[in-house]
Amino acid sequence: MTDDVARRSVLMAGPAVALGGALTGAAQAADGLQLSAPQLERAMRFHVLIGPAQELGQVDGVRKRIIPITGGTVDGPRLQGRILPGGADWQSIRADGTADIFARYSIEAKDGTIISVTNPGYRHGPASVLGRIAAGEDVDPAIYYFRTTPRFEVAQDSPHGWLGRTVFLCTAARYRDHVRLDIFAVA
Structure with a gap:
């Protein structure tokens, strides 16, 4: 055996x-x-209007909150339109102050095409800087980290079908009543 x-x-x-x-x-x-390093091409800028945070409190040891998305604009060389109200940013704030972000919202492109966005990412920095952001101050985005990786869902046969087959990286800044997202296509 x-x-x-x-x-x-x-x-x-x-x-x-x-x-x-x-x-x-x-x-x-x-x-x-030799594999080439990816190149970044600025595709668009979002100006996302937000409402006051809805605090859920501690859930499984993590502070949870929801930030309503109330509208906004999309401008850039590859996409223009408006951000529709009704989305939100679900955040989990870790003990070290890192915000684990998951936003979901919709865009109406200038031609009327509806585009769904999911946008996970992280925001973190020194406690004093995060405190200033939480207090509604405008803080230089160079002194904290705020990056996301947006994904788009759109009809493949629309003029914006390219969004559903491209990888994107985003650098962001948080302000009192809005978030600015500069979104880059990875070439």
């Missing part, structure tokens, strides 16, 4: 060993190829 178990182990390991050898050969062949 011991021989039978040992034989099965060898038989099962055979394909993995063979595949591992093939992968090693492929990795060696690809060693000389």
Whole structure:
């Protein structure tokens, strides 16, 4: 029986060993190829109007709140339109002050196309800076971190179908009554 178990182990390991050898050969062949670093192209700027935070309190040890999205504008070389009221930013504020952000809202493009946006990200910085932001002060966005990765859902056959097949990065700033998002397409 011991021989039978040992034989099965060898038989099962055979394909993995063979595949591992093939992968090693492929990795060696690809060693000389250089992948290019992604380039960023400014696609649009959002000016997102927000309402007062709705505090949920501590949920599973994390402070939770919802920030209503009440409207706004979209301007840029690749998209223009307006942000529709009715979305929100669901935030989990960690003990270290990091805001784990998940926003969901809709845009109406200038041509009438409706586009859905989901936008997860993080905002963090020194406690004194975060306190100033919470107090409604305008704070230089260079002294805290606020980055998101927006995703767009849109009809593929619309003029804006490119949004649903492109990766985006965003740098953001939080103000008393709005959030500014500069969104870059990753080329």
